[in-house]
Amino acid sequence: MTKHEFEVAMTCEGCSGAVTRILNKLGDVKFEIDLPKKLVWIESDRDVDSLMETLKKCGKEVKYNGPK
């Protein structure tokens, strides 16, 4: 599995909570969220585009920083 780093414009715990719930719904991913740094690490076999789409669902800006 590849670990991807995304930058998500999260401003509060509600935002990171929303991201958490969205990712939990996917089911087959492992992830870590660093709220102060606005970073999300996702370990998954899914391709970057679909992960990106998923993260965008929360209505926040998402940037892909590359594999870690």
Next chain:
Amino acid sequence: KVNLCSVALKVEGMTCGSCVQSIEQRIGSLPGVIHIRVSLEQKTATLIFDQGQQSPESLTEAIEDMGFESSLPDGSTTT
């Protein structure tokens, strides 16, 4: 003919103004949604929408899709 309807949905998980804003922007731009007002204090989203294009259920789902918990109010009042 447009058949307008209003509903107040419960929304859990919002903690700040930016959560409110992203919901208002995203849900407010869905087809058939005429007006949306989200209250952080009351944890509700009040919507006016066209019944031909949206339903309270589809709106609840759209909010859940964003990662918030949403439910229809008790004794659902669509007027």
